[in-house]
Amino acid sequence: MNNQAPLPLPISLSPYEQDEIQRGFITRVYAWMALGLFVTAAAALVTVMTPGLLMLIVTNTMLFFGLLLAELIVVIALTAAINRLAPAVAGLAFVFYAALNGVTLSILMMVYTSSSIAETFVIAAATFGVMTIFGLTTHWDLTRFGSLLFMALFGLILATVFNLFFQNPAVYWITTYAGILIFIGLIAYDTQKLKNMSLAVGADGEVSRKASIMGALALYLDFINLFLLLLRIFGRRK
Numbered sequence: 001m002n003n004q005a006p007l008p009l010p011i012s013l014s015p016y017e018q019d020e021i022q023r024g025f026i027t028r029v030y031a032w033m034a035l036g037l038f039v040t041a042a043a044a045l046v047t048v049m050t051p052g053l054l055m056l057i058v059t060n061t062m063l064f065f066g067l068l069l070a071e072l073i074v075v076i077a078l079t080a081a082i083n084r085l086a087p088a089v090a091g092l093a094f095v096f097y098a099a100l101n102g103v104t105l106s107i108l109m110m111v112y113t114s115s116s117i118a119e120t121f122v123i124a125a126a127t128f129g130v131m132t133i134f135g136l137t138t139h140w141d142l143t144r145f146g147s148l149l150f151m152a153l154f155g156l157i158l159a160t161v162f163n164l165f166f167q168n169p170a171v172y173w174i175t176t177y178a179g180i181l182i183f184i185g186l187i188a189y190d191t192q193k194l195k196n197m198s199l200a201v202g203a204d205g206e207v208s209r210k211a212s213i214m215g216a217l218a219l220y221l222d223f224i225n226l227f228l229l230l231l232r233i234f235g236r237r238k
Contacts, residue, residue, distance in 0.1 A: 025198035032216030036098040043102025087209035116236040124227040135191025183226040
């Protein structure tokens, strides 16, 4: 005999209710993303204002790559364990990752002028905003481009690692412009995916809160990578 409670019947939502759910979920996602960017900027600024720490990161290769490894571990652990974590713990992990990222990105301020970093940030933010609006409003189904974008991203990672050893200028610029196009596409793709996901997870509740953190992480990574690639073009070295 089956003692499980019967599954609830699907509830038909009006277009207005769907819009409200999507708006609430997307607002939470972007609030988390904005918090992550703020924490990253604050951590980078604190690191720059602490010359001893900054020089330690710059001169100690093992420490720098250790921080990068720690970032990777946090992202993998958060993604793998999100279903078992409380929303508060997942949120703290996201903030911790954003802070670590800010510490490692602080070395950019030793390479590029502050004005060019600020200008590039504005360009990245404007591009991100345009593609976000496109992802939220387009009637095209962008999910069919997901596999293609992730395959291109995998190829970009391989080419970038390859060029760390060979330092080929042509490969450097090819990966730069290709990477910009890939992350522009991923911003629109991830935005539409989150919009569609919102109706499944709802605007509130534990599942929705954890999904919003993971959505914020995806968009945060899209933005940071787009910013770094644009900095190759628009950044002015000191």
